[in-house]
Amino acid sequence: MGNIVVRLSSLTLKNIKNVKNGIIIMPLANERKFECSRAEILGIYGQNGSGKTAIVDAFYFLQGIITGEELDQRIIDYIDTDSTNAEINAEFKIFGDNVLYEVGYHIIFSKIDDGVIIEREYLNCAINKDGNRTNKNVFMDYQRTQTDVVFKPLKRVEELVGKDKNIKMDLIVARKIAEKSNCSYIFGKDSREIFFKKNSEFKNYSIVIHALFDFALKDLFVIRSSHSGLISANFLLPMAFRIEKEKTGMKGDFAVPLMEPVILDIKKKDILNEIVDQINT
Template identity: 70%
Template sequence: MWKSIVRLSSLTIKNIKNVKNGTIIMPHEYNRGFDCGGAEILGVYGQNGSGKTAIVDTFSFLQQIMIGEELDQRIADYIDTDSESAEVNAEFKIFKENILYEVGYYINFSKGDNGICIDREYINCAINQDGSRTNKNVFMDYRRNETETIFKPQKRLEELIGKNKDIKTDLIVAKKMAEKSNCSYIFGENSRDIFFNNVSDKFKIYVDVLSALFRFALGDLYVIDNSHSGMISTNVLLPMSFRVDKEKIGMKGDFAVPLMEPFVLDSERKELLKEIVDQINTVLYTIIPGMRIDIKEYGKQALDSGEDGWKVELMSVRGNKKPIPIRMESDGIIKIISILNALIQAFSNASICLIIDELDAGIFEYLLGELLDIFSKSAKGQLIFTSHNLRALEMLDKESIMFSTVNPNNRYIHMKNVKDSNNLRSMYIRSITLGGQEEPIYEETDSLKISRAFRKAGKLLHEERKKSCDGNS
C-alpha cells in the first residue's frame, strides 16, 4: 500500500469565502501515462482578497476530513454568507504498478442548527490498465439524510458485505458513529477499520483506492498556512514542518520551537529535533551561504513527570562567528528554516504534495526564483503556493501559473495567448491595465480617489488634534 503514488490533479471549490466557483488545475492533469512525470508546481497569483488563501484553507480542511478527524466548525465561517452550503471536489491520480486510478472525492457541507456537517460525500474512480480505461463511476456515495441506506450504489455495498451479515451491522454502527462524531463516513476511523480489513476480492480495488488516499492525507500532504508566518512575525514560535521516516515508522507534523527562551525536551523529542536539524542543515548552508543551525544544550532538567529532560535552544552559526539565538535572524531566514524540511521531502518524494500560503513572505526575490527554478527542474513531488512576488512568473512555465479573477463564479484562470517567447510577468501587468483575458484579473483602483481619501483622512485627523489642543488650553 505504501508503494502507491498519489498526485493531486485538480481542486474545485464552491461557496467558500469569496469563491462562488473556482478550479485550480495541476500541470499534469491531462497526462494519463503510468509515469507521474516528475515535479509539478502551481503558483496562484492575484490581488488581495481575490480567493488565493481560500485554496490553502480548503486543503487544510480537506486533510482533516480525509484522516477522519472531527469536522472543524470554523468551516461554517468560511461558507459564503449568501449560501447555506459549500462544495469541494478534489481529483487525484493514484499510480500503482501498471495501473492508474483516476479518483474524485466530493464533499458537500451544509449549515444546520447544530453547526456544520457533511451532508454528502462520494468517491468515483476510473481504472486505466492494459491499454483500456473504464468509465468513471461512483463506488461509494454517502448521504446523511438517507437514513435507510448505508451507502450507494447497492452493488458495491453487496460486494463489501458478501456473505458476512455482521459487516452490514458494523457498517450501520460506523455510520451512526460518524454522524455522532461529525466526521467523514468514508474516512472515519470506524469505517476505515471495516473497509481496510475486508477480504472481499471484488471490493479490493476500492480498498486500495481508499487506503492510498488516507495514507496520502496522513503522511504526504503538507499544508502550511498563514499561521506559520504569523507565529514567526510575532517572534514567539518557529514552527518547523517535518517528516522523519525511521524503520518503516513515519512521523510528520509541526515541531514548534519556542523563540523567546530555552525550552525543555524529553529524550525522544530531543532526538527528533536533532534529526530535523540535521536534514535542514544538509541544504541550509547552500541557500544561506555558510549558515547552519545547532542545538545548544544547557544540561539536564527534570520534567513534570519526574523523568529526565534537556534544556536546549536553537542557535544560528555562520562560519567562525560566535553562535547567536535563532530568534536574532530575520523573519525571512526563519521562514525558510520553518518550511525547509517539507521542501526537502517534496523535492525527493513523488507522492508529497506541499501547499504553502504566501511563499514569498520575507524571502528575497532572486532567491525565491532560484528555489522555484531548481524545484521545477529537479524535484519529484508537487508544490502549490500563493504569492505576490512576480519573480515566479519569469521562472515557471505558463501551465504552472494560475491567476485569480474579479469574477467569483470563475475565480481561477490560466493566462491565454501566451507564447514561449512572451514574458508572463509583463503580460500579467499589461493584462491588469489593459485587460484582454478570459476574465478581468484586477478590480480597478483609482489613484485619484485614493489620494483624495488620504487627504480627507489627514484633514479630519488635523481637525481632531486641533480640537484636542483647544480643549486642553
C-alpha cells in the same frame, strides 16, 4: 498495497471564503501515462482576497477529513456568509503496477445550529488497465439524510458484504459512529477497518480508499499562512515538519519560544533533533 503513488490533479472550491466557484488544475492533469515520471510545481498568484489562502486552507481541512479526524469546526468561518453549505472536490491520479486510477472525492458541508456537518461525500473512479478505461462512476456515495441505506450504490454494498451479513451491521454501526463523531464516513476509523479488508469483489475500491488515506497521512503536507504572522512577531518560531520515520512517518507543527528557555520532553527533543538534521542537510 504495492508501489502506489498518489498525485493531485485538480481542486475545486464552492462557497469557500470569497470563492464562489473556483478550480485549480495541475500541469500534468490531462496526461494518462501509467507512471508519474515528472514532478509538478504549480504557482498561484493574484490580488489580496482572490482566494489564494482559501486553497491552502482547503487542503488543510481536506487532510484532516481524509485521515478520519473529527471535522474541524473552524471551517464554519470559511463558508460563505450568504450560503448554508460549501463544497470541496479533489481529483487524484493513483498510479499502481500497470494500472491508473482516476479518482474524485467530493464533500458537501452544511451549517447547522451548533456548527458544521458533512452532509454528503462521494468517491468516483475510472480504472485504466490493459489498454482499457472504465467509465468514471460513483462507487461510494454517503448522504447523511438517506438513513434507509448505508451508502450507494447498493451493488457496491453487496460486493463488500458478500456472504457475511455481520459486515452489513458493522457498516451501519460505523456510520452511526461517524455521524456522532462528526467525521468522514468513508475515511472514519471504524469504516476504514471494514473497507480495507481484502475482499475480491471490492478490491479495486479498497485500494483507492487505502491509497488516499495513506496519501493524506504521510504525503499531504500543508503549511498554512498563519505561520507567517508568528514569525513576523518574532516571539515564537513555528516549524511545519515532515519526518520520514518508520512506516508511517511523522508530520505536524512544532513551535519554539524565542523569548525564554523552554523545557522539552524526550519525544519533542527527538523531533527537534530530526528537524535540525533535515535543515542542516
